[in-house]
Each structure stands twice: as C-alpha cells, then as structure tokens.
Amino acid sequence: MRITIVAGARPNFIKIAPIIKAIEKKQDNGALVSYRLVHTGQHYDKNLSDTFFEELNIPFPNANLEVKSGSQAEQTAAIMIAFEKELLNHPTDLVLVVGDVNSTMACAIVAKKLNIKVCHVEAGIRSGDMTMPEEINRIVTDSITDYFFTTSIWAGENLIKTGVDPLNIHFVGNVMIDTLYQNLDRITPPSFWEEYKLEKENYVILTLHRPSNVDQEHELVQLLKGIDALVQDKKIVFPIHPRTKAILGESNFDFKNIIMVEPQGYLNFMYLIKNSFAVISDSGGISEETTVLGIPCFTMRNSTERPETISIGTNTLVGTSIIQLRKSYTEFIQNGIRKAGIPDLWDGCASERIIDLLLTK
Structure with a gap:
C-alpha cells in the first residue's frame, strides 16, 4: 500500500509524527506499506513548521508545496492546484489527511477527484459553529472521506447522523496523545x-x-x-x-x-x-x-x-x-480542580490501530 500523508499546519505535524512511526514499525516487520510526506506550506514560520519536524523526529517532507498565506479561497485554491500536480507525478493508493485546516479539505477534494481513496484522521468532530473555517473544512472533508478514524464515540455518532456507513467508522483514539506520551521524557x-x-x-x-x-x-x-x-x-x-x-x-x-x-x-x-x-x-x-x-x-x-x-x-x-x-x-x-479523567483509548496507541486497520483495506 502506498500512502500519501498530508501536513500543513502546526497541529498536523504533531498528529502525523506517530502515524509515520507506526508505518515504519510495520515496514520493519515486513509489511508492504510505504509513505510519501507532503507539506503544503500552509504554516511556513520556522517556529510553526520546521521545528516540529526536527523535534518530533519526522523525516523532512518528500515535497513542500510552499503555498504560504492568503485569503481562505486563495490558500485553498493554491493547495489544490499544487497537490493535484503532486498526485499526478507521484501516484498513490491512499491520501491520509489529519485535522481540520485548509490543507485537510483541499487535499481531500483533489484526491477524490482523481479517484484516490481518502482517510481522515480525527473525523467527525463538530463544534456547530459555522463561522469557523475549520468547521466547514471538517464537514466537507467528511462528506467525501472513505475511511473515518475518530477520537471519541461522540464523533462517530456525528458521522452516523450524516449517513456515513458505520462499517467505515473506526474509533481508534487520539494521535495527539500518542505524540504526547512518546515525548514526555524528552520535554x-x-x-x-x-x-x-x-x-x-x-x-x-x-x-x-x-x-x-x-x-x-x-x-x-x-x-x-x-x-x-x-x-x-x-x-x-x-x-x-x-x-x-x-x-x-x-x-x-x-x-x-x-x-x-x-x-x-x-x-x-x-x-x-x-x-x-x-x-x-x-x-x-x-x-x-x-x-x-x-x-x-x-x-x-x-x-x-x-x-x-x-x-x-x-x-x-x-x-x-x-x-x-x-x-x-x-x-x-x-x-480547586474538579474531578477529571482521561477519555477512552487516549492511551498512546491510536496510530498503531490506524495503520493496522488500513492494512486490512
């Protein structure tokens, strides 16, 4: 399986780091899986971008689309144009997007128009606030996604309400927390x-x-x-x-x-x-x-x-x-602080669950 992983902004880098580690672990065990990392350049300040690749031991991207800033429409359009060229030049079996930034939505649209399967990590979350660009990105991305990986049961219920087949929804936990646990002894x-x-x-x-x-x-x-x-x-x-x-x-x-x-x-x-x-x-x-x-x-x-x-x-x-x-x-x-706990499956293993499931598709 060939996977193209998309990252565009600070939260994306934190989410893709454990996914890449999970893929590399599978490769070490002989699995036939490869990945190509594409940075759209949506965040281009070094402290919001390059630093995270260095600190989280993420390989530097195979491609940087360097779209930088602009209005919502300008940035989304620039990502789509550049990412279409990327996919035409580097065919893939699956495009994996994370979160809810403009890169998430733009790259999902491009992939589907090229008849490439889309996997959305952190699918189904909703704020209900349509004034947030991120909410629109979530809704559009989930409307064309093939494989939905969720952080909570609640997110899965949101997807089912919109008609998503429950068989395509996988409650796996939170990849952000994978990264946290993997780096607590390094902070x-x-x-x-x-x-x-x-x-x-x-x-x-x-x-x-x-x-x-x-x-x-x-x-x-x-x-x-x-x-x-x-x-x-x-x-x-x-x-x-x-x-x-x-x-x-x-x-x-x-x-x-x-x-x-x-x-x-x-x-x-x-x-x-x-x-x-x-x-x-x-x-x-x-x-x-x-x-x-x-x-x-x-x-x-x-x-x-x-x-x-x-x-x-x-x-x-x-x-x-x-x-x-x-x-x-x-x-x-x-x-004082009220009694609190940690949500189910926020245990540091979400990324491994995601790759295990994708390799069965």
Whole structure:
C-alpha cells in the first residue's frame, strides 16, 4: 500500500509524527506499506513548521508545496492546484489527511477527484459553529472521506447522523496523545525559564489566535488587561501567535503579569503546559493535552468540537468575554480542580490501530 500523508499546519505535524512511526514499525516487520510526506506550506514560520519536524523526529517532507498565506479561497485554491500536480507525478493508493485546516479539505477534494481513496484522521468532530473555517473544512472533508478514524464515540455518532456507513467508522483514539506520551521524557524548559524565574505552578499559560478573540485590537487589549488582573500573583506566559502579534503591532502595553514570548517548539511548549498552574486558550488541541496532563484549562470559545475534554477532562468552556472567564477561574481558585479523567483509548496507541486497520483495506 502506498500512502500519501498530508501536513500543513502546526497541529498536523504533531498528529502525523506517530502515524509515520507506526508505518515504519510495520515496514520493519515486513509489511508492504510505504509513505510519501507532503507539506503544503500552509504554516511556513520556522517556529510553526520546521521545528516540529526536527523535534518530533519526522523525516523532512518528500515535497513542500510552499503555498504560504492568503485569503481562505486563495490558500485553498493554491493547495489544490499544487497537490493535484503532486498526485499526478507521484501516484498513490491512499491520501491520509489529519485535522481540520485548509490543507485537510483541499487535499481531500483533489484526491477524490482523481479517484484516490481518502482517510481522515480525527473525523467527525463538530463544534456547530459555522463561522469557523475549520468547521466547514471538517464537514466537507467528511462528506467525501472513505475511511473515518475518530477520537471519541461522540464523533462517530456525528458521522452516523450524516449517513456515513458505520462499517467505515473506526474509533481508534487520539494521535495527539500518542505524540504526547512518546515525548514526555524528552520535554525541556525553554531558554527563558530561568530569566523569568518560572517555577512549577507559579505561572499560567495563555494562547490566543482565533478571530473572535484577536481581530479587533482594542477588544484584544481589554481582554489581555482583564486576564492580567485575573491571575493575581501568577505570571502569564503568552507565546504570541504571528497573527495576534501583527494585530497588536509595535505598541508597548503595561501588563503586570503577562510575559510575551515567541511561538514555542513542541518540547518546550509541552514542558510549559505540564508545569503550569492552569491554561487559558482558544485552541482545541491544547484542551486535549491538558486533559491528559491533568492541568485545568479554560477555553475562550462559545463552543468546542471536543466535548469529551469538558465532560471527562479538565476543560471548562468560558465563552469569549472576561466576565465568564473571571467567574470560572475564581470558582477554580476557591474549590480547586474538579474531578477529571482521561477519555477512552487516549492511551498512546491510536496510530498503531490506524495503520493496522488500513492494512486490512
């Protein structure tokens, strides 16, 4: 079996790493399976791209389509044009896409139009928020996928509601957690750990990048001021996304607790998460990692495509206003972390299940 694996953005790299390891393990055992890794270039900042290949021991891509940024339509179109040429020049039996970025949807469409089977890892997750480009990417990708690999029973139920044959849905677990478990003994403190006198649980991690939170400079600054005041004696480590940094510009803000740093590589960032007091974020993936690590997470969104991180894990959905965040964070300070667990099959073996199943197709 020839598999073309697509990666385009930071979360993709984390998800493909254990899949590649699972394929290589099968190759070592004599299985007739090969892969070709295609990086679309959707994320092209070194800290959001190349660093992850190096740290996670992922082979550098066989091809980099170098599409870079643009509007949603421009980027999607550029990926489709470049990926069609890639598949015509390098025939494959299966295209494997992960997650919900533009690369996921664009490459799935191209593959199906060339009559190539599509496998979607992390299929079936839904936020219900059609203002999110990722939600549209999920729906379109799942509408043309052949093999669906899910992180939860709930995701499988979403697919069945849309008419997907249950025989094509496979609940395998979470490849993000595979990567976490494979690298926990390798995580290291960032270079600024000593400089800012960081210690276990004396800081909160903050990440913001979604348009609803960062697109308007005034609202963003007010939100940051509210968070700055909220944590009292804790420091706030804020790895600032290029998108957010561009909106804030070169202005200097007098924050008491917020420490703005560059985007972090995986090993440094997981060290920061594991040793933090709590996390405030608008990311979906981080709520999965905090759930497994037992770190309280406050997600600044109105909906989530990962409800298991709330019903089972350590995540709390707080909307996009400082008011609800303040209420939930204060309750946490008063009552401590609520009882939580780890979702089924988030055990570090999802990637092996995926490759085992694909080799039976």
